[in-house]
Amino acid sequence: MILPRTRRGSLLAALVAFVPFAPVEADAADSTRRTLALGDARIDVVTRSLDGRGAAGVAAAFVSVHDDENTAILAADTVLPGHGGRLTELRHSGDREIGFRLGGRDHRIDPNRIFTPAGRRATLEALGVWSQPADDAVAAFADALLGAMGIDEADVVVALHNNTPDRYTVASYAHGGPLAADAADLHLRPHGDPDDFFFVTDRRLFDALAAKGHSVVLQHEATVADDGSLSVLCGRLGIPYVNVEAEHGHQAEQEAMLRDVVEVLESVRPKRIMAVATVPPAGCELVDLSTIDPTFVIDARYATTDNVTGRRLVPSGTIFLERSAAERLARVQASLRHHGLRLKVFDGYRPLAVQRALWRVKPDARYVADPAKGSRHNRGSAVDVTLVDGAGHELAMPSAFDEFGERSHLEFTDATPEALEHRELLQKVMRAEGFMPMPTEWWHFDAPGWRAFPVMDANPYQAALFPDGDTTEQDPP
Ligand SMILES: [Zn+2]
Known part of the structure; x- marks a missing residue:
């Protein structure tokens, strides 16, 4: 059956173009840039190959999702090249959040809260307004970002973050703290700066980083709040995850933390386990x-x-x-x-x-x-x-x-x-x-x-x- 021309025309005209993907461009020899559309915003996803054989065959996906967290990128640039794996970074406005206009409305998201349906809804509502088209567009953006990171092949995801002094700290996870339910275990570095810490989903990574004297939080898979973050996604999918969290400007500290991550990956050799x-x-x-x-x-x-x-x-x-x-x-x-x-x-x-x-x-x-x-x-x-x-x-x-x-x-x-x-x-x-x-x-x-x-x-x-x-x-x- 061929549809009558008029009926088909009206149907097709009613459809909204939905094109989250853009061609991949070669940036430098070792890097590619995909420009993703989110409403009227354009977000560059820059992926760099970190030359080297990788830590004992561990496929590591390093990622920085907040465009204002420049200390993390500087530390990564210093420590990671030569260690293998891939570093993915978002570039748009220089801000932590991404604002975009879609369907005549202004929306805003935290790009580390978009990886589950509950998280997408919560971040859109918390920072503005939720709408189905915005939710769809953010879901497609999240898919494209995860694909660019290579998450489907990754044995471990290492997220790089910076925080503002004394707002989000390792103390948030201590007994009685606002995020205590998210933590299955906690190791505190004596006299350490509470803004510099690791958050992991894997017990062996927790133990190894704690043994190096760092403050470390182990995610509690049963009680962690579904905030749509990468740690929640990785926990759910069985992908070992490390967040290297350091205060803005603590570059030397974050470099030392990253060097220890690389060593720990080589000794622990995490492997993704398909969670069924x-x-x-x-x-x-x-x-x-x-x-x-x-x-x-x-x-x-x-x-x-x-x-x-x-x-x-x-x-x-x-x-x-x-x-x-x-x-x-x-x-x-x-x-x-x-x-x-x-x-x-x-x-x-x-x-x-x-x-x-x-x-x-x-x-x-x-x-x-x-x-x-x-x-x-x-x-x-x-x-x-x-x-x-x-x-x-x-x-x-x-x-x-x-x-x-x-x-x-x-x-x-x-x-x-x-x-x-x-x-x-x-x-x-x-x-x-x-x-x-x-x-x-x-x-x-x-x-x-x-x-x-x-x-x-x-x-x-x-x-x-x-x-x-x-x-x-x-x-x-
Ligand atoms: Zn099918």
Whole structure:
């Protein structure tokens, strides 16, 4: 079916361009600069490769997210080159916060409070006003920043911060202090300046830095406040994290702290452990998509034998999604409704056990995510969808769903004009609500902010997975 010209035109005209990414430019020999848009603000994300082999093979992502924290950058420039890893820094206004205008409103964020949904809402509200478009734009910005940092491959994240004397100090975490609930353990340097300290998520890093005589706070994963900071994200995802916190102007102190971090990384050799949640953690809720909007057409292929494995992998045709992604998808559905179209949903949240079953049949990372790394479907943050007309019939597309090959690629053009137009329309309506496409599968989209949710092996169905038996039963090792 080709959409009538007028109807399609009005729909496309109604869509807001949503372009958080910009081309990567080479800055100097060892550095790249991406200019990210956030409303009318332009933020340069500058990434420098720190030549060297890295601390005993540890992939370290150093990052400075506050543009006014210049002491940290000076210390990093002195200490880090030659130690390996990558240093990422934000450059915009020279201020700590980022202000931007979007949808006729002024917004403001702390760029270290944007990595979870709760944090994004809180920082937008605390510094101005929350709106859905602003939340979407900040989520996409956070994704791009984390990607530029290399967080998906990092064994450790080292954040560099500076603080103002006596406002945010290690004493905040002491018994009775305002942040005591965030701390599982605390080591205080005798007679040390309380503004110079480490905040870590990893017990071994805590012990090693404490043994060097520093003040160190260990994050309490169960009770830490979800403020959307990088430490909360890293704790949730199982990525060891170190914050090197020093007072503005304490360059010699911060250099000494960084030298000790480098030594500790070499001795402790932290490794990321993919955190797999068997129940959704706080701030993450898997919902039945039909309870958010009953008008989706559901065609859960993994509940049928009509999928790449030829077996039923899940016990019922219910599609689950993380709540914020489900609500986002409902907004796409609403935008299509006026035009007589709807979404058909093939898959959403996928338990890690199902991912493993798919991988055994199709171990090709272009189409199926390696379960050792996890899929965005495993985080409840990816959907596989197509368009249907008012009668529920699928619109023609360049390939079938889950057809693995070039016809499923977004760059494939040797299809009928109708199919190409439908694919383009699906891309536009999904992108208009912030969903991010995948180059090799026209049906697959990631919700912005997917990194805030861990890979899950939770079973939200009221019955056991694999009603036809697990694929391992057919393929003994
Ligand atoms: Zn998918």
